[in-house]
Amino acid sequence: MKRIIIDAEKCDGCKNCSIACMEAHRDQRGGGLYTVDLLDPAIESRNVIVLDRKGAYTPIFCRHCDEPECVLACMSGAMHRDKESGHIMYDEERCAACFMCVMNCPYGVLKPDRATGTRVIKCDFCANDNDEPNCVNSCPKRAIFIEEVV
């Protein structure tokens, strides 16, 4: 499985990854990061950078875990591991918006969407793109990069 590997030491907190994520999840693709409406609640970022207790940047990205607590907690079948890619995918159609996945993600990555409160915002590894995830492409420091993990 491909995983976004994080080298937090290299992160300088520029948030390009978050804007790139928003760009990847809007209907109209293209135009680049500078045309992203940062206030559009419909395209929330799947990743976030927060400060740790010492003020260092900690990039928080879905791990598509080996033991995915979100999948184990899901009572509708919406959260599942994709057999081909190995990634943990979210099927909005099946989701019943109980938010047990939000509570059970040990790293607090998941969240209900802000616009409607009826679905979960979850990294899809930019599955609809042929390229690498948009966040990875946009990181100027190579603090995030793709590796095959077994």
Added chain:
Amino acid sequence: MRHVIIGAGPAGINAAKTIRGMRPDDEIVVISKDKYVHSRCMLHKYISGERNERTVDFADENFFETERIEWKSEVAVTGIDAAGKKIICDKGDMTYDKLLIATGADSVIPPIGAMRAAPNVFGLRNLDDAQKIRGLAANAKKVVIVGAGLVGMDAAYALLELGKTVSVVEMMTCVMAINMDAYAAGAYQKRFEDAGCSFYLGKKVCGTGTSGDLVTSIELESGESLECDMVIVAVGVRPSVGFLAGSGIEVERSVKVDAHLRTNDPDVYAAGDAAGLSGIWPNAVKQGVTAAKNMCGENVTYDDIYALKNTVNFFGLATLSIGINAPEDGDHVEIREDRRNYKRVIMRNKTVKGILLQGDIRYSGFWQHLVKNEINVSDIKKSVFDITYGDFYGVDARGQYEWRVSA
């Protein structure tokens, strides 16, 4: 090897899936009274008409075919002969090498008035309960719901969606009292009332009025009488273990299991609500997986026993609660509130014993780890409400996160 699993809920289905993953050639049989695999947590959406028999299914598509599992649906197990490794069913007997009991729980209907016998009084546990409720709801106007826990509120929500006149009776003085404090509960009560629901809180049911077989009113100790065409009783559940009487398998209130989820019989395991360790979905799943591994000869214990956790989401308002809900003497309680959010934390010594978040529950999953592992947070010099997973951040060689906790 022939593995038989009784129950097609989250414990049973995940056990079957796990066994298939480990043992490509073993025989796996799942028995269920249910005709459809379904998630009980979505039954209210079935009653309200938002979902149907197919869309309350939580298993993968074509699960039984793909995983090569034999599913005996609409078959009820009536007894077990552990010494003879035999399962006694209403539609013929069966044998097993390894057995998993994942029969869940049954609704408790208290013996008050005509409640137990009346055909218009239901529990809400199985899809066929929901089917009967939906069927009768077509001609019912007034519905009384007894119990304002999560299941009672699910039922109330569904019947309000159908436009019924709904009254909810509850002994406690607020709704969902096990899951949240009175303040957070009040926010839900208000939303339900705005949708037309009436609440009778701090009140006890003492009898029923009847007409023929039917219950036509619910009588309260206060003297009030609530007219009804249908009653839903949601006052609790009991592990579904009656069929084990005389089986040789030890049962108390639930099936007795050790840390490996094994019963007193080394070839018989139990998982999920039937094992009495929890009454929530994620734990049933994990127990199913653990029992399955042991049935395949591994030696794993069920460790994630923490079950004081839940989420609620009604009328667009989400609440998450983990840990204790009532502070004890000496505990320190902090509250943070704004127009859209209510947050309460219960601190004991240097640890978080309970967290309640209402409104914005984004990024909140890490709290469970903090609470269940009693992690010292006193060395984090900011408001407890501003703690994030970033404060415990660590990445291992394979890119998985790990928790870095100072001693």
